[in-house]
Amino acid sequence: MANSSTGCLQCLPPRDSQSSRPYETTVGFIDTNHPNYVCRLKKALYGLKQSPREWFATLSGHLQTLGFQLSISDPSLFLYHKNGIRMFFLVYVDDILLTGNSPAALKKLLDNLNSTFTMRDLGTISQFLGIQATSTSYGLHLNQSRFAQSILARAGMSNCKPVSTPSQLKTPTSNGLTAAYSNPAFYRQLAGCLQYLTLTRPDIAYTVNKICQNMQNPTIQHFDNLKRLLWYIQGTLHIRLPLFRGELVLRSYTDSDWAGDTQDWKSMSGYCNFLGSSLISWSVKKQNAVARSSTEAEYRALASAAAEVTWIRRLLQELHCTQTTATSLFCDNTSAIALANNHIFHARTKHIEVDCHYIRHCIKDKSIQIHHIPTAEQLADLLTKTLPSPRFKLLTNKLVQPMDPPP
Incomplete structure (x- = not known):
């Protein structure tokens, strides 16, 4: 559904000349009949800074009069739960997702909203914020193939040859490659687009993170790395993120690459969270401090994953999918697991x-229980480092699925 709004301006006579705060005059709309009058805003208009806030306040206030409550975990989510009827209302500016367990209640709500706001019912979800959603017998498939094609077209690489991995294991060294790239604004534009593409593409999250670290002063080598990522995207346009029905049990995988950045020697943290068989969130982030050991790097990664798991558990509780058991958090570093479970190691951790x-x-x-997992089975390994092609393909297939290209 999409809304539309209108605005209204009321002309007022000029303020008394003896006022201590006279109106400032600016070049803009001038009423020919009253050239010295000013305008008072009566309704929020598109283009004004307060427009999104005013629209959200109006919509949220109306929903609350209908019995909806604002989610504590997600400020854009509204929840309705009365007499066995559940409805979930997710809003992003004027794009809205609505679902529930009662078709009659949903229709009644839509009728009420249409009587107050100008909206369109687009039916079953097929696209939301540039993400295509395809219904299957076991759930949904999410993909951004159209957006990926638009990025390639913008870069002039619609017909480029694909490669098997998004980044090279060994970066070539040459004096010519360290020179500044001639069009840094173009580099930043592509990097920003690629960031949005990672919403459904965990396989490129690590490489996009590395590319975005050099947005201030990109070199020719950095742009070559970006081009290789685009070559990889060209060959994987129809990768999809599957969402499965089934038992909604949360589990998490976390990993770290100790001192992976050779410039500042900071480590990379990565985690991915599954709800049942569905991958629902992931993160790639450089750690804020230099870790003195691989144990410390893994321990910091565990803390980041724990914070995300806590938020997801709270959100699931609001959605009436309460996790009755401790969430399993899988880590491949036994020392980090021991450090997390043992409160006696104060001397070794006083700098953390x-x-x-x-x-x-x-x-x-x-709320969380940490388990050891062999490195070969660590899914978050994909999010922390550059991997050889066989290993990369193996982990990618466990997170996302290829999709048949459209006819």
Whole structure:
């Protein structure tokens, strides 16, 4: 559904000349009959800074009069739960997703909204914010193939040859490649588009993160890395993110690449979270501080994943999918697991920030339980480093699925 709004301006006579705060005059609309009058805003218009806030306040206020409650975990989500009827209302500016367990209640709500706002019912979801959604017998498939094609067209690479991986294991070294790239604005534009593409493409999240770290002063080598990523996207346009029906049990995988950045020697953290068989969130982020050991790097990654798991558990509780058992968090570093479970190692961890010890609190209140997993089975390995082609393809196939190209 999409809304439209109108605005209204009321002309007022000029303020008294003796006022201590006279109106400032600006070049703009002038009423021919009253050239000295000013305009008072009566309704929010598109283009004004306060427009989104005013629109959201109006919509949220109306929904609350209908019995909806604003989610504590997600400020754009509204929840309705009365007399066995559940409805979920997700809004992003004027794009709205609405679902529930009662078709009659949904129709009644739509009729009420149409009587107050100008909206269109677009039916079953097929696209939302540039993400295509395809219904299947077991759930949904999400993909951004059209958006990926638009990025390639913008870069002039619609007919480029594909490659098997988004980045090279070994970066070539040459004096010519260290020179500044001639069009940094173009580099930043493509990097920004690629960031949005990672919403359904965890396989490129690590490479996009590395590309975005050089947006300020990109070199020719950095642009070559970006081009290789585009070559990879050309060969994987129809990759999809599957969402499955089934038992909604949350589990998480976390990994770290110790001192993976040879410029500042900071480590890379990565995690991915599954709800049942569906991948629902993932993250690639450089750590804020230099880790003194691989154990510390993994421990920091555990703390980041624990914070995300806590938020997801809270959101699931609001959606009436409460996790009755501790969430399994899989890590391939036994020392980091021991550090998280043992509160005695104070001398070895006194230099680590207090917020990193959040994982210990989660273990103590039994919301998270850490398990060891062999490195070969660590899915988050894809999010922390450049991998050889066979390993990369193996982990990619476990996170996303290829989709038959359209006829």
